[in-house]
Amino acid sequence: MVTTLETSAREIAASVMDPEMPLLTLDDLGVLRDVELRGDGSVLVTITPTYSGCPAMATMRDDIEHKLRDNGYSDVEIVTSLTPAWSTDWISDEGRRKLRETGYSVPGPAPERSSGPVPLTLTVKPREIACPQCSSMNTILTSEFGATLCKAQYRCNDCFEPFDHVKEI
Incomplete structure (x- = not known):
C-alpha cells in the first residue's frame, strides 16, 4: 500500500x-x-x-x-x-516533448541489446537525423560527443543551424 x-x-x-x-x-x-x-x-x-x-x-x-x-x-x-x-527508451513522453520544444533532436528507439560480449566498433553507426528547426533530413554529424557524453552534435545543411541529438542508448 x-x-x-x-x-x-x-x-x-x-x-x-x-x-x-x-x-x-x-x-x-x-x-x-x-x-x-x-x-x-x-x-x-x-x-x-x-x-x-x-x-x-x-x-x-x-x-x-x-x-x-x-x-x-x-x-x-x-x-x-x-x-x-x-536506456533512452526510459525517457518519458513529457521528457521527449520538452526536448523537442527546446530544439533537441529526440532519440529514436534504443538498439536491441543481446547477452554476451559487446562488439568493439571504432566508427559510429550512421544515424538519419531530422533537423529539429526545419525538419530537413539533410543533416551532418559534426561531433559524436557534445557537451555531455549522451549528446552528439549535428548541423543542418539546409537551414545551417547546429543542434544536439540525444544519442540512442
Missing part, C-alpha cells in the same frame, strides 16, 4: 532537475527508478545513470537528498542501480 508520505517523497524526488539538461527532471529522463518510504520513516531512492561513470551522478544524488531533507525527510539513502542498464 502506497502512503501519502511515500507519494509525497516520490513527487519531491521526481521534481529534481537533471544537472546537465535542466529542462528535464530526473523522472522525465528515466534516471529516477524508485522511491520507497521505509517503516522507520527513512527514504530509499534508487537511480540509474545514463552512462556508467556519468559525472553528474554525484550532483544528482546531492540534489535529491537536499530536496527531500528540505521537505522534512531527515533520513535519506540513495543507491545506484546499474541493472538493468539505462
Whole structure:
C-alpha cells in the first residue's frame, strides 16, 4: 500500500532537475527508478545513470537528498542501480516533448541489446537525423560527443543551424 508520505517523497524526488539538461527532471529522463518510504520513516531512492561513470551522478544524488531533507525527510539513502542498464527508451513522453520544444533532436528507439560480449566498433553507426528547426533530413554529424557524453552534435545543411541529438542508448 502506497502512503501519502511515500507519494509525497516520490513527487519531491521526481521534481529534481537533471544537472546537465535542466529542462528535464530526473523522472522525465528515466534516471529516477524508485522511491520507497521505509517503516522507520527513512527514504530509499534508487537511480540509474545514463552512462556508467556519468559525472553528474554525484550532483544528482546531492540534489535529491537536499530536496527531500528540505521537505522534512531527515533520513535519506540513495543507491545506484546499474541493472538493468539505462536506456533512452526510459525517457518519458513529457521528457521527449520538452526536448523537442527546446530544439533537441529526440532519440529514436534504443538498439536491441543481446547477452554476451559487446562488439568493439571504432566508427559510429550512421544515424538519419531530422533537423529539429526545419525538419530537413539533410543533416551532418559534426561531433559524436557534445557537451555531455549522451549528446552528439549535428548541423543542418539546409537551414545551417547546429543542434544536439540525444544519442540512442
